[in-house]
Amino acid sequence: MDRIDAMRVFARIVERRSFTRAADDLGLPRTTVTDAIKALEARVGVRLLQRTTRQVTPTLEGEAFYGRCLRLIADVEDAEGAFRDSPPGGPLRIEVHGTLARHFLFPRLPDFLSRFPEIELDVSEGDRYVDLVREGVDCAIRVGELRDSDLAARRLTALAEATAASPDYCARHGTPDSIDALQAGHLMVGFQSTSTGGLLPLEFQHEGRVREVALPTRVRVSGADSYVGAAFAGFGLIQAPRYHLDTYFASGQLVALLEACPPKPSPVNIVYTRTRLPSPRLRAFIDWAARELA
Structure with a gap:
C-alpha cells in the first residue's frame, strides 16, 4: 500500500x-x-x-x-x-431528514446521477442528529438553525411552516382565532429537541417579532412521522413544514390554524466537516443541491 x-x-x-x-x-x-x-x-x-x-x-x-x-x-x-479530466466518482454518504428526502431529494436524484454516473450514493434518513465524522458521513441536509460550529455549511433554502390540528381536536377545543386564544385550554403535541432533549415551543410571527408559546402536552414524540400522527389522533397543535402538511389540509385530515401568524421559515443547510476539504464528488453534490433545492 x-x-x-x-x-x-x-x-x-x-x-x-x-x-x-x-x-x-x-x-x-x-x-x-x-x-x-x-x-x-x-x-x-x-x-x-x-x-x-x-x-x-x-x-x-x-x-x-x-x-x-x-x-x-x-x-x-x-x-x-x-x-x-474525468468526472467525479466514488462513494458519497449523505444523511437527510426522511420527509425532506422523499419530497425533494429523491425525485431529483436521477438528474444528479445522470450528470455524475461514476458517483455511488449511500443515503441515510432519520430524525436523529448524526455525528458526521464518527459515522463516516460526507454531508447532511439539515432543517433548522445550526448549532455545531465545527461544521461548514451552505444555505440551500428556507421552508415555509404552518400550524395544524385535526378537525376532531378543533371540535373539542375550538378553533383559535388569535395567539392569545391558545391559552384558553389548548394543547400541543410535544416535540423533543434533538439538541437539548426539551420540548420545542410553538412559534408565531406577529407584528414584526416572533412569539413563543408553550402549551400543555399529553403526548410527546421525537420523530416527524409520529408528530403528524399524534395530530391526526387529536392530541394537539403541531407546527411543521408546509410542504409536509398541504396534502393533509387538502384531504381534510388536518386544519390549518392561525395562518395570519405563521411560524418563521425553517432554514435548510447542507453541512460537512470543516476540517476536511471537500472531495470533488462532495463539491459536485453540494453545487447541484444548491441549484436544485433552492
Whole structure:
C-alpha cells in the first residue's frame, strides 16, 4: 500500500473510531488496514492511534497528522482529477431528514446521477442528529438553525411552516382565532429537541417579532412521522413544514390554524466537516443541491 492510500486508511479510522468500520467503508480486509497503520506508524516514528477495547482514538500526534493527511489527500484527488479530466466518482454518504428526502431529494436524484454516473450514493434518513465524522458521513441536509460550529455549511433554502390540528381536536377545543386564544385550554403535541432533549415551543410571527408559546402536552414524540400522527389522533397543535402538511389540509385530515401568524421559515443547510476539504464528488453534490433545492 502506498503512502497516500495509507493516509486514507488512517483518516477513515480516525473518523470512524474503529478499524473494522473503516475497513468496511474502504472495502479492505481488516488485516490490510491493521498492517497499513503499523507501517505508517513505523514510517513516521510516532504512535498515531490509541487503541482500547471499545474504540480507537488519535493521539496528540495523530490529531496533527490527521489534519495534514486530509489536506494532502484533497490535493492529490484534485490533481489527479485535473489531469485525468474525468468526472467525479466514488462513494458519497449523505444523511437527510426522511420527509425532506422523499419530497425533494429523491425525485431529483436521477438528474444528479445522470450528470455524475461514476458517483455511488449511500443515503441515510432519520430524525436523529448524526455525528458526521464518527459515522463516516460526507454531508447532511439539515432543517433548522445550526448549532455545531465545527461544521461548514451552505444555505440551500428556507421552508415555509404552518400550524395544524385535526378537525376532531378543533371540535373539542375550538378553533383559535388569535395567539392569545391558545391559552384558553389548548394543547400541543410535544416535540423533543434533538439538541437539548426539551420540548420545542410553538412559534408565531406577529407584528414584526416572533412569539413563543408553550402549551400543555399529553403526548410527546421525537420523530416527524409520529408528530403528524399524534395530530391526526387529536392530541394537539403541531407546527411543521408546509410542504409536509398541504396534502393533509387538502384531504381534510388536518386544519390549518392561525395562518395570519405563521411560524418563521425553517432554514435548510447542507453541512460537512470543516476540517476536511471537500472531495470533488462532495463539491459536485453540494453545487447541484444548491441549484436544485433552492
